Amino acid sequence: MITVTLLGSGGGMPMPQRFLSSLIIQYKGRKILVDCGEGTQVAMRKVNTGFKSIDIICITHIHGDHLFGLPGLLMTMGNSDRHSPVTIIGCEGISEVVKGLMSAISYLPFELNIIENPIIPLEIICSPDGLEVKEHGKSQVHEIIISTLELEHSSPCLGYGFHVIRKPKFSLEKATFYGVPKGIWGRLQNGEAVIYNHIKYEPSMVLGEKRKGIKISFITDTRPIKTISTFIQESDLFICEGTYGDNNDIEKAIKNKHMTFQEAAKLAKEGDVKELLLTHFSTAIGQPEDYRLNAQAVFNNTIIGVDGLTKTLSF
């Protein structure tokens, strides 16, 4: 089971009535944060997510509204007795910027691992210390895959895909056929190869048919380029920027390299996703709900994001 909370739904500047767009994904008590503008830690307090168990922070791009909350959040995590390393994933240039932003922090009680512009999908295992990022192909037991897509914005920008893997069904038939001892069924089903009484058993000896996992896609800030619909294909939840609600704001959207609600809805349709959650609303939009029909005219299953909105996704 995955819980996804939209911490904020605004773009550009933090406002009294709307936190900046940011998402927290909770899985097995651990957390992945996507974007961290000024005030994200306050939004987290409002929904009581806690700070200690954030293991991975994904930053889409180096614009203030997506990362100026980072130094404050990291300090608060340090004050929350966090000691195990935290991984920051981001676009080109993220290492240098994080280093700069950290200049005002004399001490953090945990290490920062920075992964800049990853090309190959990252495999995430869930260890007792939390979510750990492993090199591609190095772990058979990874539970989440994080992939990225280069977007088209006014600065280098990454879209993120989170694919939570569902274990294949356990096949009693196969286990019996291969004579797998009962005591190692669980480890094999978890993807681990096991040597038992000098015999090597592979996961495939107990695994039955593959099952669809959960796919969450997060796309902001960008124009609606073609590669997005492939990247988000069949997502269970597609969180997408909708900076402008009014279809007539298309020229502003093109100029500022953003999208209208309707453009995001078109991507949702082309990507054949289950549900579209709009976020990153311009500060000029008072009530994003007023523009809901512009999206629903193209893709009916659209939710207009509000701060603190939580969705639970199950296999």
Place this chain on the structure above:
Amino acid sequence: MITVTLLGSGGGMPMPQRFLSSLIIQYKGRKILVDCGEGTQVAMRKVNTGFKSIDIICITHIHGDHLFGLPGLLMTMGNSDRHSPVTIIGCEGISEVVKGLMSAISYLPFELNIIENPIIPLEIICSPDGLEVKEHGKSQVHEIIISTLELEHSSPCLGYGFHVIRKPKFSLEKATFYGVPKGIWGRLQNGEAVIYNHIKYEPSMVLGEKRKGIKISFITDTRPIKTISTFIQESDLFICEGTYGDNNDIEKAIKNKHMTFQEAAKLAKEGDVKELLLTHFSTAIGQPEDYRLNAQAVFNNTIIGVDGLTKTLSF
């Protein structure tokens, strides 16, 4: 007339119900901001102060709750059509830290002048472009003096004094005695020496008795060291940290280099100030008002700060 607004009253970490301690001083339509933690720009929006006319930003010390809002605020000022330079005054190390925090900003449409750890009081003139900082003794027409005091905290920290000068009374008697032409009375009274018809006239030729200006002191974060009571002497408004409300928290205050409400009140009494405004409350204090009597037992004219509290001070 000076308007002083306590934008936030919290210390340590930004909270949903309390912005971080920060003060804005408004004088002749221009602004001086003191401290800028995460969310200060949101607090400014709540009280509608505007962003364009902030000319000077004073930072007490390099702890996140006092300066992590700076990059976001500067960007918002840039988006508010600000073009004239902004002066940042701060403690030792401020230049390096501001440089680091700025690493994520590709462009600001105004210059930043950074004054690190000023020893001599700064003289502020009010020009058509806003408040400008002049070297000591370089301007006869300065209207505000900003002085600093080294405090005792866990990192280098400055207290700030803002002395708004009131022009001496105009003396018709003197002006007549020296035969000063009527047309230059105003310029002379504003502190300018004027050459008119080959004769040099000095301001002292029209100025009568001196008049008391307005003194505002801002002291956070620190232990209550002796030099403070001299520095804040006879302030009209003494804004002071009161991190802990309970007198029994004195050990925490000593350990963390902060003050209790009562320690701040003792300083107010020793400094013979008119009014004490407490701020920078620990996140552990739910209702700072609950501890009001601990301060008032020592100094009656104490206000417990709340976000957005505004005071108007007149000559």
